[in-house]
Amino acid sequence: MSRVLIRGGRVLDPSTNRDETADLLIEDGLVAAIGASLSSADAEVVDASGRWVAPGFVDVHVHLRAPGQEYKEDLASGGRAAVAGGYTALCCMANTEPVNDDPSVTQFILDRAEKESPARIFPIAAATRGLKGEVMTEMAALKDAGAVAFSDDGATIMDAAVMRHVLEYSTLVSAPVVVHAEDCGLRAGGVMNEGVMSTRLGLPGNPVESEEIHVARDIRLARLTGARLHIGHVSAGGSVELIRRAKEEGLAVTAEVTPHHLSLTDEATQNFDTNTKMAPPLRTQKDVDILRRALVEGVIDCIATDHAPHADYEKAVEFSAAPFGVIGLETAFAIASDLYRTGEITPLQLMERMSTAPARIFELVGGGFEVGQQADVVILDPDQKWSYDAADGFSKSRNSPWSGLELTGRIEATFVQGRLVYQAEKGVVTQ
Amino acid sequence: MIGQDLLGIEDLQRDQIELILETAETMQEIASRDVKKVPTLRGRTVVNLFFEPSTRTQTSFEIAGKRLAADVVNFSISSSSLSKSESLLDTAKTLDAMDPDVVIVRHRVAGVPRKIADILDAPVINAGDGAHEHPSQALLDMLTVYQEKGRIEGLSVAIVGDIAHSRVARSNIYGFTKLGAEVRIAGPPTLIPPGIEQLGVKSYVSLREALDGVDVVMALRIQNERLTGAFIPSVREYSAIYGIDRATLRFAKPDAIVMHPGPVNRGVELSHELTDDRPSVILDQVRNGVALRMALLYLIAGRTSSPGQESGS
Numbered sequence: 027m028s029r030v031l032i033r034g035g036r037v038l039d040p041s042t043n044r045d046e047t048a049d050l051l052i053e054d055g056l057v058a059a060i061g062a063s064l065s066s067a068d069a070e071v072v073d074a075s076g077r078w079v080a081p082g083f084v085d086v087h088v089h090l091r092a093p094g095q096e097y098k099e100d101l102a103s104g105g106r107a108a109v110a111g112g113y114t115a116l117c118c119m120a121n122t123e124p125v126n127d128d129p130s131v132t133q134f135i136l137d138r139a140e141k142e143s144p145a146r147i148f149p150i151a152a153a154t155r156g157l158k159g160e161v162m163t164e165m166a167a168l169k170d171a172g173a174v175a176f177s178d179d180g181a182t183i184m185d186a187a188v189m190r191h192v193l194e195y196s197t198l199v200s201a202p203v204v205v206h207a208e209d210c211g212l213r214a215g216g217v218m219n220e221g222v223m224s225t226r227l228g229l230p231g232n233p234v235e236s237e238e239i240h241v242a243r244d245i246r247l248a249r250l251t252g253a254r255l256h257i258g259h260v261s262a263g264g265s266v267e268l269i270r271r272a273k274e275e276g277l278a279v280t281a282e283v284t285p286h287h288l289s290l291t292d293e294a295t296q297n298f299d300t301n302t303k304m305a306p307p308l309r310t311q312k313d314v315d316i317l318r319r320a321l322v323e324g325v326i327d328c329i330a331t332d333h334a335p336h337a338d339y340e341k342a343v344e345f346s347a348a349p350f351g352v353i354g355l356e357t358a359f360a361i362a363s364d365l366y367r368t369g370e371i372t373p374l375q376l377m378e379r380m381s382t383a384p385a386r387i388f389e390l391v392g393g394g395f396e397v398g399q400q401a402d403v404v405i406l407d408p409d410q411k412w413s414y415d416a417a418d419g420f421s422k423s424r425n426s427p428w429s430g431l432e433l434t435g436r437i438e439a440t441f442v443q444g445r446l447v448y449q450a451e452k453g454v455v456t457q
Numbered sequence: 458m459i460g461q462d463l464l465g466i467e468d469l470q471r472d473q474i475e476l477i478l479e480t481a482e483t484m485q486e487i488a489s490r491d492v493k494k495v496p497t498l499r500g501r502t503v504v505n506l507f508f509e510p511s512t513r514t515q516t517s518f519e520i521a522g523k524r525l526a527a528d529v530v531n532f533s534i535s536s537s538s539l540s541k542s543e544s545l546l547d548t549a550k551t552l553d554a555m556d557p558d559v560v561i562v563r564h565r566v567a568g569v570p571r572k573i574a575d576i577l578d579a580p581v582i583n584a585g586d587g588a589h590e591h592p593s594q595a596l597l598d599m600l601t602v603y604q605e606k607g608r609i610e611g612l613s614v615a616i617v618g619d620i621a622h623s624r625v626a627r628s629n630i631y632g633f634t635k636l637g638a639e640v641r642i643a644g645p646p647t648l649i650p651p652g653i654e655q656l657g658v659k660s661y662v663s664l665r666e667a668l669d670g671v672d673v674v675m676a677l678r679i680q681n682e683r684l685t686g687a688f689i690p691s692v693r694e695y696s697a698i699y700g701i702d703r704a705t706l707r708f709a710k711p712d713a714i715v716m717h718p719g720p721v722n723r724g725v726e727l728s729h730e731l732t733d734d735r736p737s738v739i740l741d742q743v744r745n746g747v748a749l750r751m752a753l754l755y756l757i758a759g760r761t762s763s764p765g766q767e768s769g770s
Contacts (some may be wrong), residue, residue: 222652226467228589228624230568231651298568342546343565346587 029066030055030444035074035405039081039377041161041394050079052422055444059099060395072399072446074405077438080377081393082114082390082402084384085355086175087204087258087282088331090116090147094123099335099422101135102453103230104355106141106420107333109448111355112437113400115385115392116145119179120152127152127163129171144447144454146402148390149172153203159264169199174388177204177339179258180305180350185209186243193244193253202254202280208232208239208306209266217346221372221389226231234262237306241265243271248279256387257281259332261306263316270325280387281327282330283317285361288426290314300341300348301427303335321379328383331358335423353421356414360433363408367434371406373395401444410436420454459756462581463573465590466631474635478600480752481745487524488748497759498527501558505531506548506573507584508564513719514584514593518561521750525714525759527558545569549576559758562586567624580757588622594718595628597749599636601742602673605714615667615709617643617699618677618726621650623714626677626716630656636751643667643675643698664699668708675763676701676726682722692725702728706736708745 030052037060037089039046049064051055076258099107107234108116120136126135132149139147151173155161158181165176176196182205183189189205196203196348213236218224220231241257248255257269260283272279286304291311292301302308320326334351341348354361362380365371385393386451392402416429440448459473466474487493501747503522505515515531522529534548557579562570574581585591597670601608614633620626620642632655633640642653643661654660661667666676681692689695704711713738715727723729729735743758 144533220651222655225650225652226627229586229625233651266689337545342544342572344564344572345568346566 028379028444029069030072031064031066031077031323031440032072032074032405033067035079036373037079037395038374038377039395040374040382041081041396043374044395045374048284050395050403052441052444054404055401056403057395057397057399059397063181072405072439077339077405077407079372080382080404080406081395082092082378082440082442083112083359084115084390084392085113085331085333085358086328086384086388088116088333088334089120089121089351090118090356091335092122092138093131097338097422101139101147102142103422104333104421105139105145105147106454107353107355108145109440109442110420110437110454111357112359112404112406112440113355114145114440114442115148115390116331117150117174117388120177121157121179121181121385125152125157127157128153129164129167131166132171132173142448144442146442148172148388148393149223150175150177150204152176152185153178153248159183159188162188163197164199165195165199171203174199174390175202175204175256177206177258179204179206181207182208182240186247186327189244190247190251193247193251193255196253197251200254200439202256203245204256205240205259206258207244208236209236210267212236212239213449215346216307217303218295219292219309221256221292221310222302227295227298232307232308234264237262238264238268241268241279245269245279248272248277251276252278252281254278259284259287259306259330260317261287261309261313263309263313266316266320266325273325280327281325282328282384283321283326284330284332285353285358288314289319289361289364290427299427300343300345301352301425303345303350304332304350304352305350318365318370322375323366328379329362330384330452331355331359335421335427338424341425351425353416353423353426356419356421357426357428357433359406359437360414361428361434363435366408401441403441404437406435406437408435410434413437428441463592463753463757464571464574464581464583465630466592466595467590469635471635474596474632477596477752477756478603479702480756481600481749483595484748484751484755487751488744491760493524494526495524496526497755498522498525501527501756501758502556503527503529503553503758504557504560505529506560506562506571507531507533507593508535511563511585513743514563517746518584518750521747521754524747525751525754527754527758541625545572546576547720549573553577553579559754561673570676580759582753587597587624588627589624590626590628592628592749593746593753594625597742598629598716599676600737600745600749601716604745605738606672608635610744611640612673613671614638614673614675615641615643615668615671616675616677617664617701619648619679620644620653620677621648622680623668623677626639629675630658634658641667641671645689645695648684664705668705672713673708673716674701674706674709674713678718678720679722679725681722696725700728701726702731705729712736713760717744719743
C-alpha cells in the first residue's frame, strides 16, 4: 500500500467547509484521513506547513488543440501546464480538427489523455455537427463515450430554434450545455471592447450588449426547456444581473469567469498587444469590479481559464488578424488569488470557485476531500512571489498577457490520484 | 526633440508639435528655390512601406525625402489578403536587414506601425494606420491653420463627417486640443464613435450647431463603398445633411477656412465651388504636406546635420 502524508498545511475543503491546520493522509490514491497529528510509519511525508492544501483545481473551459492542432498544444503539454497550475481536471472544448462531434473523437481524446496527460481530461463534445449550428450531435452516444457537457463554444449557435432544440435534447442526457454568449451580428468585426479605448486605438469595437443580449436569450431558452445552461467566460457586468435573476427564479443556470476578465481591462490593449485579444474581449474597470463581486457572491459560480494556445507566429500579426485567446492554466491561481490578497474573497471561497463548484456543475470526480475519494490535491503558497515567463512554461504556446511579470501566489505541488505529478522545485514529475 | 518614432499625435507633447511646425516653416523656403534640393539627408535611405495604396501621401513623402537628398525607395505591398498576414513580421525583418534610415508605414489595420517599430532598428513614421492615427496629415493641417490664422490657441475647429473610421479626425483631435483649440465633431450618429467626448471634443449631430462661430471647418472623406447601407442610407442623404457649401458655411465665422484631407468627393462633402476656391485651403494643405514631411524626416533621420545650410551658402 502506498501512503503519502501531507503534514501541517492549512487544509481547505469547501465541500465540507473545512478550514484548519491538519494532516492529510492518502492511501493508494484515495483520501484516507484528515486530522491533527496523523502518523503513518511507512508514508512518504510532505511538509506543507504555512501552505494551503486544497482539492486540485478543476478547469471546465480549456482548448487542448488535440487532435489536429498539436503545434499549439496537445494533451501532454496541456496536461503538464494544468498540473503546474494546480489543476487536476480539465474539460476540453470541441473545436479540434476533426471537431469532437463524434464518439470516436471523444474516445481518441480520452485514450490519448490516459497515456499522455498528468491531469484528468474530460471532453466537452460539440452541440452541433461540425460546430455549424445546424444539426445536433448524438448527445447520448457522446455522453456514453465520455463527454461531460456539450458546447459549440466560439462558434456560437445563432439560430435560437437550433439552440432551443439543443437545450431540450440535452435534458435527455442531463448534461450542461456551455454557451459562448455573443451575438455575432452585433459583434460584427469587433476585435476589442467597444468604448473609449477602441475609439482611441481605431480598432473595431464589440459592445457589451452583444454578450448581454445572448445571455438573456439563452436564459429564456433555459427557462423554456428546463435544461442546464452554463454560461462561459462572462465578460460584461450587465450579464451578471441577468444571471442573478435566472438563479433567483430557480433556473439551472451557472456561469464561469476567466482570470483575465477578473483582472484586466481594455486599457491593456494600449500598445496593440495581440496577447490582450480574446473573445469575449477585455472590458472596463466597472465590468471587472462587477465580475469580482459576482464571483465572491457566487452569482458567477466558478473560475475557468479559457486556456487558448496559439503559436507565436499566429499572434505576431496585425491586431485585427490575430486569433482570439490567451493561455491561462499556469497563471490562473496567481491572478485569481488577488481576490484573496485584497480581502475580497476568503481562502475557502476561492478554493470553492476553482475546484468544488466546477466539479459539482460538471459532475466530475474531485472538488473535495471526502474520505475514500480520489486524492486530487494542490499545495500552494498564496503569498509567494515568482517570475512568470511564458517561454519557460509547460504549454507549447506563449500567448500570455502576463509573461515577463512577477506574480504572487505559487503552486508548489500537485497530486492526481495520490501521485505527485508536479513539484515546483523539480518541474513536472511525469505521470 | 521628438522621439525615435512618430506613431501618433497622442504620444506628442505640445512643445514637440510646435518644434515640428517651426521646422516645417523653415523647410517651406526650399520649395521656392529654383533647385529644390538640399543635401541634408544625402546618403540616407528612406523607405516608403505602403501596405495600402495611397498615391498622395506616398508621393508627398517621396518628394519630401528627395528634396532633402535622401534615397527614397517605395516598397508597396498589397495587404488585401489578411490570411497571408504572417508575412508582416517577415516583411519587417527583411526590410530591417537592408538597413534603412527611416521607414514610413501605411497599413489599413490600426497598430501595425507600432508593431513594425518594435521590430525595426530604424525609426518608423506612421503614414496612416486603419482608423487609428495619421500624424503627418494632422501636423500639416495644424501648419496650414497656423499660417492662415497666425495662431491655433483659442480657435474653434469643426471636423465633419465619418469620425468613426477616420484616422485624420483622431490625429487632429489630439493635435488641435493639445495646442489649445476647441475641437467639435459632427456627423451622423452612426459615424460618431463611442466615448469620443472623452478625447476632449464636443460632439454634434446638427451641422449648423457644430459650425456655429468656428474658425476652421474640416470635412472628411466619405468612403462611399464602405458606408452606404450600413452606416448611412445614401450618399444623397448624407450630402443633404452634412455636405458643406456656401450656405452652410455662413454659420461659421466670416473668415472661416475650409479644409479637407483629400481626395474630395465633389458635391458630397464639399460643394464643387468650395472645393476649388477660397475659403478652401485644400491645395495649401497639400503644399504644406511636403514641407511638413521634410521636417519630420529631418527631425527623425537628420539629427546630425542642419537643414538647408550647405546649398544655401
